[in-house]
Amino acid sequence: MQFFLQHSPLRDLYDKVVAGDRISDADALRLFESRDLNAVGAIAELARRRKVGNQASFIINRYINYSNYCILSCQFCSFARKKRDADGFELSIEQIVAKAREALGLGITELHIVGGLHPSLPFTYYTDMLKALRELDPRLQLKCFTAIEVLHLAWLAKKSVAETLQALKQAGLDSLTGGGAEIFRKEVRSAIARGKESAEEYLDVHRTWHRMGGRSTCTMLYGHVESLADRVDHLRYLRDLQDETHGFVGFVPLPYQPEDNDIPVEHPPTGADSLRTIAVSRIYLDNFDHITAYWVGMGLKLAQVALSYGADDLHGTILEEHIFHMAGATSPQQQTEAEMIKAIREAGRTPVQRNSFYEPIRTWDDGAPESGAKQDGRSRVLEENLATG
Numbered sequence: 001m002q003f004f005l006q007h008s009p010l011r012d013l014y015d016k017v018v019a020g021d022r023i024s025d026a027d028a029l030r031l032f033e034s035r036d037l038n039a040v041g042a043i044a045e046l047a048r049r050r051k052v053g054n055q056a057s058f059i060i061n062r063y064i065n066y067s068n069y070c071i072l073s074c075q076f077c078s079f080a081r082k083k084r085d086a087d088g089f090e091l092s093i094e095q096i097v098a099k100a101r102e103a104l105g106l107g108i109t110e111l112h113i114v115g116g117l118h119p120s121l122p123f124t125y126y127t128d129m130l131k132a133l134r135e136l137d138p139r140l141q142l143k144c145f146t147a148i149e150v151l152h153l154a155w156l157a158k159k160s161v162a163e164t165l166q167a168l169k170q171a172g173l174d175s176l177t178g179g180g181a182e183i184f185r186k187e188v189r190s191a192i193a194r195g196k197e198s199a200e201e202y203l204d205v206h207r208t209w210h211r212m213g214g215r216s217t218c219t220m221l222y223g224h225v226e227s228l229a230d231r232v233d234h235l236r237y238l239r240d241l242q243d244e245t246h247g248f249v250g251f252v253p254l255p256y257q258p259e260d261n262d263i264p265v266e267h268p269p270t271g272a273d274s275l276r277t278i279a280v281s282r283i284y285l286d287n288f289d290h291i292t293a294y295w296v297g298m299g300l301k302l303a304q305v306a307l308s309y310g311a312d313d314l315h316g317t318i319l320e321e322h323i324f325h326m327a328g329a330t331s332p333q334q335q336t337e338a339e340m341i342k343a344i345r346e347a348g349r350t351p352v353q354r355n356s357f358y359e360p361i362r363t364w365d366d367g368a369p370e371s372g373a374k375q376d377g378r379s380r381v382l383e384e385n386l387a388t389g
């Protein structure tokens, strides 16, 4: 045990984690309220190391937003546009495939695709998009749609959620994104995302997908109008569903970005708040293997520090991010593989390139990727590019 923990007021929580006991909601609130960030981080480190050892991962992926038109107007959202807006956009399937083809040449293994709730695109647009991408490269993992998009597509297709997910899966969907969870407590939800699905609906989409054998991630948007107790409440819903389905492969806390929306927040999340939120998530979500430090919202430097506060993943290279940047994120639009590896290695961890399910593709144990593993992560397009020089 680190010396400073021996006399810490959080010593009993450290002992709980050492014993493998689950912490309570009241314990989580104490951790959130603690002024001793390093003690919280040290406990999270114990929990992290037990799950993943010394490894920290990233994915080589590309974001694609097919459209920012949305029939809703969530107060916190800086991304959505109406048809009358000059900076609204929607991509044709051909444009999406062209972006995917270009990114495959850079070595991506995953496309992460979300958009607004488009007012008029038919259900076949979404299934045709998935089929076209699947045809482009069968090994490319398609991580698409938030829970509210799935509900919107079910409404469009006049199908149940299960039937909709089945149709999307048949078209090529590999996994669901975790976006749209925001904060589950009803009062907070109405203040920041009026008209959006309820907590129960969000969880039910993921539950249905998990029961079909699917996997997904989940999120929490923090640092706006919610209380610390609201964050614990949110984490409890996720821990409970994970106990039930074991279908979440990772948790991604998202720091709120306050620009160009209807929720002006004087003090958006500080670095200490982000580190503490990641640490408490790691300790409380004892049934999750992976906690991501989302560099788009935190910046890569703070995300790197978060690898010593319970996080074991830096998310992806992304290539083109809109949602956070339209809300004021000052991070770059993308990271290179080399930057991710450097950040992880300098944090004292072993870099691992992962796929959508957090399965390892390449590991850099001693400077070079492990021999023999690299082929697993290569897309057909990248191999063709390499073969033709």
Ligand code: SF4
Pocket (backbone or CB within 6 Å): 070, 071, 072, 073, 074, 077, 078, 079, 080, 115, 116, 117, 148, 193, 196
């Ligand atoms: S958060 Fe999503 S559902 Fe809400 S307005 Fe923005 S794009 Fe639409």
